[in-house]
Each structure stands twice: as structure tokens, then as C-alpha cells.
Amino acid sequence: MKIAVDAMGGDYAPAEIVKGIELARDAYPDVEFLLFGQEAAVKPLIKNSDRIQFVPATETITMEDEPVRAVRRKKQSSIVLAATAVKEGQADAFFSAGNSGAVLTAGLLIVGRIKGIDRPGLTTTLPVLRKPDQSSFVMLDVGANADTKAFNVVQYAIMGQYYAQSVMHVQQPRVGLLNNGTEADKGDKNHRAIHDALAQMSEINFIGNVESRELLNGAADVVVTDGFTGNATLKAIEGTALSMLKLIKGEIMSGGLGGKIGASMLKPVFGKVRSAMDYSQYGGAVLLGLKAPVVKTHGSSKAPTVKNTIGQIRELVASHSADQLVSYFDQHTDEMAALKESLK
Structure with a gap:
């Protein structure tokens, strides 16, 4: 199992994010990490690179950035690259403590909705x-x-x-x-x-x-x-x-x-x-209704919360809950269409 991580998002990033990922790596031997961030800021913080692959991201989406514009323009940001890794099958889930709007936008525009679900829910x-x-x-x-x-x-x-x-x-x-x-x-x-x-x-x-x-x-x-x-x-x-x-x-x-x-x-x-x-x-907030898990934790999260959130993501990936939703909505296409019409 591999999780794509935005190392630059959050009030205490990248230090607490990296520390939390190392705690999670030690706690969950079946999980690997793709850690996206600025090389000078992130790489020196990694004490042990076992099952942690650093991937450079030259741009950062800040809390002040307008989400949709930032995701569309900052193609080399840690949020966009981490979400793209999930879309391309390089990772099973995407985790961030960064700009909430940008994380949700990246989930919707890059990871993508499950067919049949109108609006994913946080x-x-x-x-x-x-x-x-x-x-x-x-x-x-x-x-x-x-x-x-x-x-x-x-x-x-x-x-x-x-x-x-x-x-x-x-x-x-x-x-x-x-x-x-x-x-x-x-x-x-x-x-x-x-x-x-x-x-x-x-x-x-x-x-x-x-x-x-x-x-x-x-x-x-x-x-x-x-x-x-x-x-x-x-x-x-x-x-x-x-x-x-x-x-x-x-x-x-x-x-x-x-x-x-x-x-x-x-x-x-x-x-x-x-x-x-x-x-x-209990971990972070999950954007349900996407093709793969996208999880956003609080911006003020420190290492223990990051580690707990990785445990939650591990459960999500292992349970194949996204696949179960895909199957359900595939099998209930007609019922969903009739229900949607009746609730207009």
C-alpha cells in the first residue's frame, strides 16, 4: 500500500508532517509513502528513508491561495503532484493538512468522482x-x-x-x-x-x-x-x-x-x-465519493495526529470502500436516476 503525502501543507509543515509520517512508517510495516515537497525544506528532515520516497515539488499552495485557481496554475505544487500520483496509479490514497479548498479541488478535478455520485461529501x-x-x-x-x-x-x-x-x-x-x-x-x-x-x-x-x-x-x-x-x-x-x-x-x-x-x-x-x-x-476528514481515498487533516495537526490519520487511511485502502461504492452505484444506476428525478 502506498500513500501520497503533501509535506508542505499545515501550520507546522513540513517538520511535523515528516515526523508523523516516520511514526506511521514505524507503526505500519505494510505502508509506503511518496512524500511531496520542496527539497531544501523537506529532505533534511527525513531521518530514515526506509519506505519513504521523496519527490520534489517546486511550488506550494498556501492557505491564502484561491483553491481552484491554485490547483489549475500550480502544476508543480505538492498538493497537485500528490493527487496526480493517485490518479496515475502510483499511490493508493492522498493525504494533506494543507489548504482545505485546494485539497478538495484536487480530489475532484484530479482524482475524480465515482460515476453516479453527484457531489462527494466531506x-x-x-x-x-x-x-x-x-x-x-x-x-x-x-x-x-x-x-x-x-x-x-x-x-x-x-x-x-x-x-x-x-x-x-x-x-x-x-x-x-x-x-x-x-x-x-x-x-x-x-x-x-x-x-x-x-x-x-x-x-x-x-x-x-x-x-x-x-x-x-x-x-x-x-x-x-x-x-x-x-x-x-x-x-x-x-x-x-x-x-x-x-x-x-x-x-x-x-x-x-x-x-x-x-x-x-x-x-x-x-x-x-x-x-x-x-x-x-480518529484521523482526518475523508472526501467520500472519489475513486480513491482523499483525506484532509486539520491544519494545526502535529505528528501524533498525522500518524493517526495514516492509520485511518490504511483502513480505508485495505477495506476497498471506494471499490464497494463504485460497485453499488454501477448496480443502482436506474434507481438513482429515478430517485434524483423524484427529489427535484
């Missing part, structure tokens, strides 16, 4: 708190498409189910539609249409609408929504978690000696809370 894994039989759930779309049609969300449910089965190893994943209430008639016209379409699909274990306040309690294994709502929900969860930790820390620091003594005794508890809310342990 998928992330989030933690479930205090539920012994469920540690996480999948949510999509979390930002690939701000303008989403009802048919796209139905396809997200299919893709999310395959992802949960192949990567998370959930046999019968419960699929829920993010809505403003659990009743079947809740939401706008689009949400009611999506609900009814999913309820009629026998191959989907659809459990109905789920509310955002119940997501971290394990309301579903797969939660589907439009990209605008998904991205806003994800950021609200992130922001709430960070704000609560800061609030608790602030109250402790202003509580005098007694508060600080109590905090020292509760330090292991705070560590567990922080760990439970750290969704980076």
Missing part, C-alpha cells in the same frame, strides 16, 4: 461520550458543499453507511438525518423529502431525524446533513468544548489556593475529558 468522525457500546460516530457533509440538494444528502447516507461498515466495523450502522426535531414531519421541504426517501430505502438502516444536542450522546452511527449545516455544527461542537475547558480553568485559577489544590487532585479527570473530546485521535 466526512469526519466525532466522539460519543459515556456510552460503553459506541465510541464515535460519522457525520457528513461537514463542508465540501455549502449548497446541497436533497438527492445529495440521500447519497451521503449511502456513502456514510459504507464508511461506517468498512472503516469503523459497525455491522448495521444507524443512519440519522440532522434536523430541528425528531418527528418525521420536522424541518423544511428538503428535509421532509430526504426523510421520506431514506425511510423507503430498505438497504439503509434509517432511524429518522436526530437533533444536534444528542449527537455526542450516540444518537446515530452515521449522521447526514448538508455541507453548510454540517460545517456549522462541527464548529459549534469544537467551540463549545474549548470554551468549557477554558471556563473551568479560569474558575480554578481565580478560586485561590483551595481551588488550585482541588484542581491538582482532579487533573486525571480533566485529562480524560480532554482526551474524550479530541476527535483528532
Whole structure:
């Protein structure tokens, strides 16, 4: 298995990317890496080149670059060359911590969509708190498409189910539609249409609408929504978690000696809370619906998160989930066309 890596993307690139790749190389003996980046910046950081092939990229797409223009003009950038390696069969997957828009654009324009999928969805894994039989759930779309049609969300449910089965190893994943209430008639016209379409699909274990306040309690294994709502929900969860930790820390620091003594005794508890809310342990966001895995991790990711994300990609490649989606949509061409027409 070979993974193409953009070494130049991310707040701490290339140092933390290279360090993370070396951690992953040591952890996964069946994985090889194509490491794309600027020679002077990347090559000296590689301590051990075993199963790591450096490939020079003379250009870099920055966080400030306009994604589509950058992908089309910067042909020698690490993002474009890594995606091209996947397209040409030199690598099985593409990984980056760089410009999100550019990574998604490269995935769409270079790696390419699976035939029959209108819009790939960006998928992330989030933690479930205090539920012994469920540690996480999948949510999509979390930002690939701000303008989403009802048919796209139905396809997200299919893709999310395959992802949960192949990567998370959930046999019968419960699929829920993010809505403003659990009743079947809740939401706008689009949400009611999506609900009814999913309820009629026998191959989907659809459990109905789920509310955002119940997501971290394990309301579903797969939660589907439009990209605008998904991205806003994800950021609200992130922001709430960070704000609560800061609030608790602030109250402790202003509580005098007694508060600080109590905090020292509760330090292991705070560590567990922080760990439970750290969704980076599950890897990066996957652009589902492409011919090969394209995975984007957070720009602030450091070596341990990079290593975890490679483990996730390894599962994706080994499970052949992209091939399974290709097969599904090939076999259901007529049904998809009829469903698309009915949801217009």
C-alpha cells in the first residue's frame, strides 16, 4: 500500500508532517509513502528513508491561495503532484493538512468522482461520550458543499453507511438525518423529502431525524446533513468544548489556593475529558465519493495526529470502500436516476 503525502501543507509543515509520517512508517510495516515537497525544506528532515520516497515539488499552495485557481496554475505544487500520483496509479490514497479548498479541488478535478455520485461529501468522525457500546460516530457533509440538494444528502447516507461498515466495523450502522426535531414531519421541504426517501430505502438502516444536542450522546452511527449545516455544527461542537475547558480553568485559577489544590487532585479527570473530546485521535476528514481515498487533516495537526490519520487511511485502502461504492452505484444506476428525478 502506498500513500501520497503533501509535506508542505499545515501550520507546522513540513517538520511535523515528516515526523508523523516516520511514526506511521514505524507503526505500519505494510505502508509506503511518496512524500511531496520542496527539497531544501523537506529532505533534511527525513531521518530514515526506509519506505519513504521523496519527490520534489517546486511550488506550494498556501492557505491564502484561491483553491481552484491554485490547483489549475500550480502544476508543480505538492498538493497537485500528490493527487496526480493517485490518479496515475502510483499511490493508493492522498493525504494533506494543507489548504482545505485546494485539497478538495484536487480530489475532484484530479482524482475524480465515482460515476453516479453527484457531489462527494466531506466526512469526519466525532466522539460519543459515556456510552460503553459506541465510541464515535460519522457525520457528513461537514463542508465540501455549502449548497446541497436533497438527492445529495440521500447519497451521503449511502456513502456514510459504507464508511461506517468498512472503516469503523459497525455491522448495521444507524443512519440519522440532522434536523430541528425528531418527528418525521420536522424541518423544511428538503428535509421532509430526504426523510421520506431514506425511510423507503430498505438497504439503509434509517432511524429518522436526530437533533444536534444528542449527537455526542450516540444518537446515530452515521449522521447526514448538508455541507453548510454540517460545517456549522462541527464548529459549534469544537467551540463549545474549548470554551468549557477554558471556563473551568479560569474558575480554578481565580478560586485561590483551595481551588488550585482541588484542581491538582482532579487533573486525571480533566485529562480524560480532554482526551474524550479530541476527535483528532480518529484521523482526518475523508472526501467520500472519489475513486480513491482523499483525506484532509486539520491544519494545526502535529505528528501524533498525522500518524493517526495514516492509520485511518490504511483502513480505508485495505477495506476497498471506494471499490464497494463504485460497485453499488454501477448496480443502482436506474434507481438513482429515478430517485434524483423524484427529489427535484
